[in-house]
Amino acid sequence: MGETSRITPVILSGGSGTRLWPLSRTARPKQLLSLTAAETMLQLTAQRTADVQAFDPPIVVASAAHADEIEAQLAAVGTPAAALILEPVARNTAPAIALAALALPGDAQMLVMPSDHVIADVAAFRDAVAVARSLVDRGWLATFGITPDAPETGYGYICTGEALMPGVHKVERFVEKPDRATAEHYLSTGAYNWNGGIFLFRADAFLAALDAHAPGITAAARAAHEAARREGTRLYPDADAFAASPSDSIDYAVMEKADKVAVVPVEMGWSDVGSWDALHALAARDDRDNAAHGEVLAIDTRNCLIRSDGPLVAAVGVQDLIVIATGDAVLILPRGSSQEVKRAVEALKAQGHVSLDQVA
Structure with a gap:
């Protein structure tokens, strides 16, 4: 995959968003709401990768209950999905990303993004993605560390290790949500970033890491993908096969266990709008x-x-x-x-x- 090839955005839109109840509901979760702008959170996410020179149309992984609304919202801002993968049951982020990876060529670079985050500085976000590309093409799994501005106890943290290239470090370790004193220590060292849940990797590198560390997930995802039903751009994975998958996050299933994991620290006005x-x-x-x-x-x-x-x-x-x-x-x-x-x-x-x- 050359440096001039385009990235496939993968937008995860399966969350229920109950932390913003009563506005956010199961039938209309926060990513489908206009909270910080005229556009919805989903629309803002899709627009961050609307540059056709750098990005292909997105793949969206979501609940079948939201399919019509997602298609309508993306069409309204001129960012229709190349594929809408509709999970028959929620199984957390690792299986959802596996479904998207199986729908792509092995050498495709996937930019995995939650559908309900704010990024104020889109240029800084795109620059960080560009920085990671050459390393990712050599099989590394990259994440983007949010430069912390407060000792937050509600986020996981990433400890940065040795520099791999300018602006990119090997991940020393992922750490759980800390108490206040620990968060203050993390902030004082300058070596820790918030884990924002945004990733860039090749489809084949992710699937290989998932095979190595959580083979039950890849087995279920492959079976669900192979038996999937297709209707236009919609893909319905086989319900029984996908339900057999363990439920696990990408952090626990892959990122905390794989060897070649890199982090790009970035200041980009990020918030998960989690409360x-x-x-x-x-x-x-x-x-x-x-x-x-x-x-x-x-x-x-x-x-x-x-x-x-x-x-x-x-x-x-x-x-x-x-x-x-x-x-x-x-x-x-x-x-x-x-x-x-x-x-x-x-x-x-x-x-x-x-x-x-x-x-x-």
């Missing part, structure tokens, strides 16, 4: 640090995220709150505690409540 607090940090705010969306009235109110996709929300004399209103649900919790949404989601699941599935 309402993260969205408040990204949003435009007034002089009292309020971020408002929809029909909102804020009087003597400070440091709040108030979003309404339904009724008028009037906030008077409050501070440090997250208030999210849809047509059928309202969420209220303190700023800084937005990860606690999961407690509401778990309680609603236990009740079998329809608001987790319905589109608000």
Whole structure:
């Protein structure tokens, strides 16, 4: 594969996004929503690789329930998928990526991206991808380390090792989400980056690593791919074969175990938009640090995220709150505690409540 050949973007769009409930639902998860711009998260992801000189049309791996919406959204921004691989059941990222790899020539370089992340500096992102290409063509598996700007405890970290070429290092190790003191230590050393879950590798190199470290996944993916049903650009892997796959992430199944793993540290204005607090940090705010969306009235109110996709929300004399209103649900919790949404989601699941599935 030469340096002038194009990369195939692989967009993973299988997540349910319940951390942003009640706006994000199983039927319409966060990647299909407009959260930080007029475009949806999926559309923004596809547009990052819309340069036809450098990238082929994307492969999208998603749930069959979202197929029509994904096709419509990508067509609306002129980035239709070359293939839409529709998982019959969720089996985490390693099996999903295996399905995409099996749909490509072995020497194809795959740029694997979550569908629901923010990247403010797209030029820096593309530059980082370009830096990794020659190493990837020699069989290395590359990931992109997000330059940390705070001792975050909600992200995994990558410890950088020896330099392999300018701007690229061998991965020393992947580390789990740390406590606060450990995260502060990581930040002080300058040797750690956040693990953003974005990867570049050849299809054959990834499948070989998966065969070596998680052969049950490749066996199931190959069987599902070989027995797949095709309808135009849609590919439906065999349900029974794919269901037999172990459920595992690419990090655990491959990246933490393979030998030739490289990291490209990059500052690109990245966020996984993993909570309402993260969205408040990204949003435009007034002089009292309020971020408002929809029909909102804020009087003597400070440091709040108030979003309404339904009724008028009037906030008077409050501070440090997250208030999210849809047509059928309202969420209220303190700023800084937005990860606690999961407690509401778990309680609603236990009740079998329809608001987790319905589109608000």
